[in-house]
Amino acid sequence: MDFNNKVVIITGASSGIGAAAALLFASQSAKVVLVGRNEAALKDVADKCMKSKGIKPLVVKAELSKDDDVKNIITQTINVYGRIDVLVNNAGVGVQGSIRDGIEPYDRVMGINVRPVYYLISLATPYLVKTKGNIVNVSSVAAFKPIKDMNFLPYCTSKAALDQITRCVAAELARDGVRVNSVNPGATKTPFVQAAGLTKEQMDDLYKVREKTLPLGKMAESEDVADLIFYLASDRARSITGSIFVIDNGEILQ
Template sequence: MDFNNKVVIITGASAGIGSAAAVLFAKQSAKVVLVGRNETTLLNIAKKCEDAKGFEPLTVRAELTDDEDVKKIVDKTIEHFGRIDVLVNNAGVGFCGGIRDGVEIFDRAMATNVRPAYLLTSLATPYLVQSKGNIVNVSSVAAFKPIKDVAFLPYCMSKAALDQFTRCVALELGRDGVRVNSVNPGGTKTSFVETAGFSKQQMEKLYETREQNYPLRKMAKSEEVADLILYLASDRAASITGATFVIDNGEMLM
């Protein structure tokens, strides 16, 4: 897969699946735009990307719940590279909570996991139409079923909304030659659960339980999910749009 001269925007690029995808795209000669909140870690990932093929990435420090910051991502990309070929809406946050916890956490989940992807996609669409590019949204198996071991109602709802967003935008932009797909990981070894409020000890216990219970007796690595993102963004997936691809070591079978 060759992404030579292709410009790829990746949100949540400073850690986990986003950083793995950034390095993988860079290895395939893409011009990568790294978006995240932590400038130090962004610069570290940028160095890895540059080392891969010698192309210096563009880094954009942005808070995706700030509309002006979201607009800045597109403006800086066009100013720097002049085009957009792939948009990877990867940024997302876990939100623990149930129906007894009130509506505020639901509002935060939708404002963080859905609205920024909607706005950024809207702003990038004219350029994706020009390039006949594509979008990959990073969702979750939580879009399909409740998470058993923790109360994750707002998160599950936000990911279900993101999947429907994928399908609707794929239908709308298909006639313009723009593909839109979703990658839906199950449990993946990242810092995700820590940012959702788990302690390191709780995280390790959760991972141990999942590795014992998943049919393949393991959890996914960020690089494995990144491989699937890369494939869907490539010309090899030219006939795939509006699809959700599960990568979960059999979690959906449980």
């Protein structure tokens, strides 16, 4: 599954699943575009990618809630590489809130998890059509079920919306040879829950509970999810589009 001369954009590439995916693509000779807010962390990931095959990644600092920053991702990529082969929409935030908390949590999470993805796909589509490329959206099992141990109504809603974007865009672009799929992780060992407002102690306690209660008795690692992203972006998945792939150690069965 060689990605030699393929250009791969990965949002949320500074840590967790995005960083793991970047390293995997880089190990297969991809020209990786690393997108995120933490410039220092992005540089660290870029250095690791560089060591793999000697191909220097393009680092794009972006706040996805800003339209100009979203546009700049595509502009810089085309200016440097002249093409886009794969778009991995991995960036996202976990926003806690209940229906009693008003509209603000909803607006905040949709402004990061949904609107920028929609816009970035729209901007990337002409280039993906030219290369017969593909899109992988990183969603969540939260698209299918409430997260019972955390009040995550806004987040669950955003991921359900993202899955429908995957299906609709896949249907629209199929005749152009562009595939669109989604990877939906369950509990995964990433900085996600801390970013959503939990302390490290709360995160550790949550992980212990999840590892005891998940059917396979463990949580996923970032590299597990990256492997699935990589497969769907590769030519081995050439007959797959509009599909939602759950990777959750059986969480959805509960």
